[in-house]
């Protein structure tokens with residue numbers, strides 16, 4: 001398909017047979033969104049879901065772009081932050097979409113970060129047993145990770161992302177201009193997921209990030225390169241293992257610890273956001289791997305050094321407000337979706353870019369490790 005937009009810098013294809021879709025990455029895509037969507041949508045109506053931080057800056061231009069292409073749109077504005085991934089807000093979104101009589105061939109659009117993307121994607125996945133879904137990610141994290149791959153969901157009092165469905169988007173529009181209004185803290189948090197791809201299986205990419213992170217943070221040409229490389233890495237994994245029967249679990253590097261820390265801080269974005277949990281979690285995964293004699297401690301130190309250099313937290317000590325005991329963190333870890341027959345699965349590593357899925361990790365070892373690492 002020829003794209004109506006002129007300013008697109010990169011396109012990454014997620015290859016999933018008749019559910020394949022494009023990720024368009026580049027400047028100016030909010031302005032051309034209507035044309036991009038119109039070229040792919042059978043219906044003529046959309047329901048846009050966004051949050052209270054994104055709406056004042058981007059909702060009007062986005063709605064204007066849709067109107068210019070003859071797409072009729074309604075919108076809903078939700079509170080910002082992780083606590084919005086809840087049943088209450090899921091009901092609000094479903095109710096809004098149904099109330100607006102959005103049909104299956106129309107589309108539900110997420111305009112926002114990963115919170116809005118995960119919640120809205122879940123609503124799209126269950127409304128009318130599955131409606132078309134478009135991701136317009138506005139945070140770095142959402143552009144490099146959450147908008148791609150079809151994991152959607154909400155949190156439960158039992159843990160992070162425990163309720164949801166796989167529901168792939170039909171299109172992802174990542175307008176890189178919008179990153180200029182993201183707070184430095186949220187930009188850094190998204191960068192943790194960029195670094196994750198290097199640490200999983202791309203040591204050269206990690207080394208490139210060590211050399212080029214300043215250009216990425218300041219909006220130089222390396223920024224789009226890093227986003228496109230991340231999207232390609234995720235697209236490859238998702239195409240090979242859409243529903244996490246094996247390989248896809250690698251994308252969870254740092255998340256078993258990170259999700260437990262998010263639960264322990266009660267999804268309070270003032271204390272810890274997802275990408276910060278992933279940063280601490282990736283350091284812990286590398287330190288734990290060294291403790292188990294799987295990797296050199298020098299690799300863990302290299303990961304810590306780079307994440308600290310960009311300003312990310314690298315230990316549980318950095319989380320304000322105190323944490324529950326190691327035993328309570330282990331309870332959260334026991335709810336991880338990778339647990340099989342009660343046995344813990346972790347993503348561990350043999351070195352930079354040499355991550356692997358470790359089944360049957362002894363809980364006693366993890367507990368002892370967490371006790372050592374607990375803030376004093």
Ligand SMILES: NC(=O)c1ccc[n+]([C@@H]2O[C@H](COP(=O)([O-])OP(=O)(O)OC[C@H]3O[C@@H](n4cnc5c(N)ncnc54)[C@H](O)[C@@H]3O)[C@@H](O)[C@H]2O)c1
Nearest residue numbers: 053080113114115138139141142145146151178181182274
């Ligand atoms: N589905 C997946 O595969 C996947 C992958 C990674 C993360 N996630 C989920 O994504 C969520 C985290 O996403 P996030 O980091 O984008 O958080 P977020 O959605 O809370 O966005 C971060 C903050 O930035 C604001 N914001 C977003 N775009 C902005 C912009 N352009 N300008 C100004 N402010 C802007 C938001 O309002 C929010 O306050 C977590 O819930 C995590 O579990 C899902």
Ligand SMILES: O=C(O)C(=O)C[C@@H](O)[C@H](O)[C@H](O)COP(=O)(O)O
Nearest residue numbers: 145149151160161248251252255337
């Ligand atoms: O897409 C995936 O697969 C990932 O694991 C990406 C992660 O960055 C993301 O945070 C995801 O939501 C975690 O998935 P979960 O299955 O552990 O909830």
Ligand SMILES: [Zn+2]
Nearest residue numbers: 193255274278
């Ligand atoms: Zn993540």
